[in-house]
Amino acid sequence: MSCTVAGLNFLLTTVKEEPAPDFARKFVDTTRHPFPYLLVNIGSGVSIVKVTGHGQFERVSGSSLGGGTFWGLARMLLDCATFDDVIRLTHDGDNANVDMLVGDIYGGAYSNLGLDSSVIAASFGKATMRNDPPELPNFSPCAPVTATDLSATFRQQDIALSLLRMVSYNIGQIAYLNARVHNLDRIYFGGNFIRNHPYTIADISFAVDFWSEESMKALFLRHDGYLGAIGAFIGASSDAPTKIFKNQKQSTPSSDTRHGAKGSREHKQRASQHANSMTKDAMHPVDDLVLTKPALAEDTSPPKPRNGMMEVPNGTAKRKKSKRTKSEDRASALTSPMANGNLTTTAQGNKDSSATGHQKVSTGDWTTVTRTRRKSACKENGQTFASELLFVIRAILHTSQ
Numbered sequence: 001m002s003c004t005v006a007g008l009n010f011l012l013t014t015v016k017e018e019p020a021p022d023f024a025r026k027f028v029d030t031t032r033h034p035f036p037y038l039l040v041n042i043g044s045g046v047s048i049v050k051v052t053g054h055g056q057f058e059r060v061s062g063s064s065l066g067g068g069t070f071w072g073l074a075r076m077l078l079d080c081a082t083f084d085d086v087i088r089l090t091h092d093g094d095n096a097n098v099d100m101l102v103g104d105i106y107g108g109a110y111s112n113l114g115l116d117s118s119v120i121a122a123s124f125g126k127a128t129m130r131n132d133p134p135e136l137p138n139f140s141p142c143a144p145v146t147a148t149d150l151s152a153t154f155r156q157q158d159i160a161l162s163l164l165r166m167v168s169y170n171i172g173q174i175a176y177l178n179a180r181v182h183n184l185d186r187i188y189f190g191g192n193f194i195r196n197h198p199y200t201i202a203d204i205s206f207a208v209d210f211w212s213e214e215s216m217k218a219l220f221l222r223h224d225g226y227l228g229a230i231g232a233f234i235g236a237s238s239d240a241p242t243k244i245f246k247n248q249k250q251s252t253p254s255s256d257t258r259h260g261a262k263g264s265r266e267h268k269q270r271a272s273q274h275a276n277s278m279t280k281d282a283m284h285p286v287d288d289l290v291l292t293k294p295a296l297a298e299d300t301s302p303p304k305p306r307n308g309m310m311e312v313p314n315g316t317a318k319r320k321k322s323k324r325t326k327s328e329d330r331a332s333a334l335t336s337p338m339a340n341g342n343l344t345t346t347a348q349g350n351k352d353s354s355a356t357g358h359q360k361v362s363t364g365d366w367t368t369v370t371r372t373r374r375k376s377a378c379k380e381n382g383q384t385f386a387s388e389l390l391f392v393i394r395a396i397l398h399t400s401q
């Protein structure tokens, strides 16, 4: 955990365009005031960590309903071989076919409570409503409805989306409650459960917006997958960035007197000076990045820029207004934002997606590639992963010069 926190602290204080709300990629500059914040790390389980400074953090909460719950239930309920297959399946799903909505109970909105008819009243609740004989194959009035009967009556893609929303909304809600208890308004979500999947990101964002009535922001990280590795690399020290400078000075004591300076302000100035002085061929500045479009496997068309930013989910976060519809979700998740209009399509570095070339993108993942490295990153999924890692390591080494 200390490595993960140290890695995130490094990114927040050093890399200009790291966190962004939703997948809008309107980056939030946290380099000046990174603390305090809440980190919600969604691995198999969920750890919720309050971070107040370099090396200062406390695990304030957690939940056993995390990525392992999603993936485990998906394996039980769905015929999917891989995690990415499940995520892909959600893209065609309509959770209203599986979830019990407020409208299913009341025939419309429950206005007095500010609940729109489309609000999920009970995840998977529709399964309790399916006991109508004609709907079930092999139904016998005397026999109980079996799991097999039930699963045959629901579409796999609807189950997948219901599952994703159940887990994501729950985590978003717990995150919001913890942020509120600890008086924090910035919540970073990380961990392999997210993996830059637009639907996952949209769902978590939605939950935080919904419960906080848009007073808090869910933030996602471009280099989420590398937090622990970065933290381990820099030594997970409480003064990690300064430590890098110290080390550098020790190894090359007379090369540059600036290396002796301590403190985050000098550190940042130096990082910025270096970034500005770098040539393309040597090392790219830390903000010289291009975001690539999120795309579905079958989607090979270039993304459409929309005034340089993403269409965020339309449905409001306020309880009184309705939750997003499926089509709004899809539009928001698949319409691509581009910070600077420099668009490219690339293969994605998923662990379990086959490297089929850049025209066959696995799931709707975001990938960042440098302008100078764009072509090579497009070649193979593995290369994208490698170039990402290389970028982070270079950023670390670069700031230490």
Ligand SMILES: Nc1ncnc2c1ncn2[C@@H]1O[C@H](COP(=O)(O)OP(=O)(O)OP(=O)(O)O)[C@@H](O)[C@H]1O
Residues within 6 Å of the ligand: 042, 043, 044, 045, 046, 066, 067, 068, 069, 070, 071, 083, 084, 191, 192, 193, 194, 195, 351, 352
């Ligand atoms: N290709 C994949 N295969 C399996 N799970 C995946 C894959 N991609 C993403 N995931 C998700 O990532 C989760 C595991 O995340 P991660 O590797 O960060 O956790 P962990 O470190 O094992 O968990 P914990 O911190 O609880 O020990 C899985 O439960 C699943 O939801």
Ligand SMILES: CC(C)(CO)[C@@H](O)C(=O)NCCC(=O)O
Residues within 6 Å of the ligand: 043, 044, 045, 046, 047, 048, 061, 062, 063, 064
């Ligand atoms: C046990 C860990 C910390 C392992 O990384 C993680 O899976 C987790 O935070 N699980 C949730 C445990 C809880 O309920 O607080």
